[in-house]
Amino acid sequence: DTGVSQNPRHKITKRGQNVTFRCDPISEHNRLYWYRQTLGQGPEFLTYFQNEAQLEKSRLLSDRFSAERPKGSFSTLEIQRTEQGDSAMYLCASSLDSTGRNSPLHFGNGTRLTVT
Amino acid sequence: GDSVTQMEGPVTLSEEAFLTINCTYTATGYPSLFWYVQYPGEGLQLLLKATKADDKGSNKGFEATYRKETTSFHLEKGSVQVSDSAVYFCALSDESGGYNKLIFGAGTRLAVHP
Numbered sequence: 001d002t003g004v005s006q007n008p009r010h011k012i013t014k015r016g017q018n019v020t021f022r023c024d025p026i027s028e029h030n031r032l033y034w035y036r037q038t039l040g041q042g043p044e045f046l047t048y049f050q051n052e053a054q055l056e057k058s059r060l061l062s063d064r065f066s067a068e069r070p071k072g073s074f075s076t077l078e079i080q081r082t083e084q085g086d087s088a089m090y091l092c093a094s095s096l097d098s099t100g101r102n103s104p105l106h107f108g109n110g111t112r113l114t115v116t
Numbered sequence: 117g118d119s120v121t122q123m124e125g126p127v128t129l130s131e132e133a134f135l136t137i138n139c140t141y142t143a144t145g146y147p148s149l150f151w152y153v154q155y156p157g158e159g160l161q162l163l164l165k166a167t168k169a170d171d172k173g174s175n176k177g178f179e180a181t182y183r184k185e186t187t188s189f190h191l192e193k194g195s196v197q198v199s200d201s202a203v204y205f206c207a208l209s210d211e212s213g214g215y216n217k218l219i220f221g222a223g224t225r226l227a228v229h230p
């Protein structure tokens with residue numbers, strides 16, 4: 001168990017460019033979550049996958065954002081036409097659960113995005 | 117909707133002092149409650165949890181009791197150490213969708229001095 005891995009750790013991009021982040025969950029974890037954390041705030045839920053199916057998307061996830069988990073293992077989060085307001089820490093978490101109750105989330109160290 | 121409110125930081129304490137970080141919540145159902153900790157340069161780690169009223173979660177000398185009557189889940193530690201310096205997040209679990217969707221407070225930064 002190597003934990004949840006996120007790449008890259010840091011990304012600096014110019015406004016208008018596209019960026020893609022990757023998350024590798026703990027192996028065999030069937031649930032995967034993306035959160036966004038801005039400075040001085042707690043993480044906010046973005047989206048959730050059960051295996052390869054994306055089952056919920058927050059209203060925070062505008063049309064410029066897309067997330068995939070094609071084989072039910074790793075996931076990618078893409079932001080198109082980045083804006084300065086997208087600057088934040090993007091966190092990935094995973095869990096193994098079949099009942100939906102009380103399953104602890106294991107978080108990665110995050111990808112810090114800075115849009116200039 | 118569901119929400120979590122926790123005391124603003126930073127909280128600055130001397131080593132061996134008593135710690136309390138207040139957390140209150142608003143929820144329509146019966147959520148599970150959590151404290152997560154974020155050490156400098158690291159990811160969020162689960163510190164402790166409680167799943168029903170009057171449950172007490174504890175770990176590493178920290179404890180918190182699920183108080184349904186006051187909708188609170190205050191974090192306490194009897195004697196803090198410098199190594200406890202971190203940001204602490206209170207969270208509740210909205211499980212109405214059948215999965216563990218966490219709603220976090222804004223976080224409270226704790227700084228412990230020798």
